[in-house]
Amino acid sequence: MDHSVRLDKWLWAARFFKTRSTASAAIDAGHVYLNQQRAKPARLLKEGDLLRVRTEQGEFEISVLLLSEQRGPAAVARQMYQExxxxxxxxxxxxxxxQLAPRFEHPAGEGRPSKKWRRQLHQFEQKNSTGE
Incomplete structure (x- = not known):
């Protein structure tokens, strides 16, 4: 039996995205490529297809091993593809x-910057602009 699954459903079931709507949004934004072509959420996925998926965790290049429309445990989801x-x-x-990149984080994180915070931010920006 040659069955296929919608791309957004499979990405959700394989736990690349928490909801189908975020999977659809990522596909629409161009973060998912199916067989080196930009895909649409309703595109049908088959076993053996190659995907390139960009998420918050990084960019995954995977081949589809199993198809499922149901979201299961993470251990089962990892068996659905091979990276x-x-x-x-x-x-x-x-x-x-x-992790090695320098970060500037203000303790309060909101509101207008104080004079001290502005100086630190300015120094941080100067240091990073000359280091590149």
Missing amino acids: SAESMLKRARDKEAR
């Missing part, structure tokens, strides 16, 4: 780079 070795390496490098 390429290059993709895993790239995500690990990107994660490490994000």
